[in-house]
Every structure is written in structure tokens, then in C-alpha cells.
Amino acid sequence: MIKTLNSKLYFRYSNGFNRIVSNEKLSIERDYGKTIGTDQLLRSPYNEKKGLLVVTGPSPKATYLASTQINFQKNIQQYNGDAIIVDPNNAHYNYRFKKNKAIDKSLNTKNFISRNSQLLIYLGFSIVVLILIGVGIFLTLRKQSINNGGNKNGK
8 A cells, every 4th residue: 555655655665665865854864764664644545535544664673663653642732734754763853845735725715714703703893883884984975965955966
């Protein structure tokens, strides 16, 4: 499965699938790439509304190291990106590749509305007040026009 997903991974494997190669975020030496494990949260290529967590490494030990970073909630909370690299010295690094975290596009609108609901309420209230003021000015001008006999100059 990793071979089919390799083109979609943030940290990809070499052609021989024996090491992880460099990308735009991290320059990885040849020997170092054979020892690191990765946790990568991708958008699923099989279902656009789902995510896919790929825990992988060039060796079983590297894969195990990667899995230790997501085995408990307290471990997961220390990361804020969508990819984690772990090496044999237990040095771990997290990276953000996707700017938009939401998988479902309609969630963006829902999240915006829920985060800014109070602002939207105030904005709606302000618009209603402006409309009422505009209607009041219009009615006042209309009444003045009728009281003046329809003349604009009031004569």
C-alpha cells in the first residue's frame, strides 16, 4: 500500500524503498533516511472527505519509533503539523504541509460561522439599524415634501 501512496506522501521513499528522501522542508542524508520513521496525515486518495494516517519507516524499528509518537493522547497533543519525523535518538520533528486543515470544504464555512457567530450577529443588527434609519429618513423627507404641497422649495 505504501508503494501506491509514495507519490502522495510528504516524506517519500527512494526508488528502492529502502530510505526516505529529502523534500522541500527537510534535507535528509542517505544513511539518516534509512533510520527514521514517519507519521503522515494525508487527505485520502480513496475518499476526498476522509483523512489517512500513514505510519511508516524503511525498517520495522523505524516504523515502531514513528508509532510511539501517536500511541497516547499526551504524545499527540505536542504536535501541530501533519507530518512527524522520529529518529533512533528519539529526536522528533513536526512539519506542516497543508495550509488548510479541513478535509471537507463545507467545514470551512461552518467553522468560520461558528468562530465568528457573535461578529455576524452584531453585523446583522447593524445592518437592520442602518435600514431603519434609511427608512426613517426617507419617510421624513416624503412627509416634508407632502406638507410643502409637493414643492421642493417649500413655497
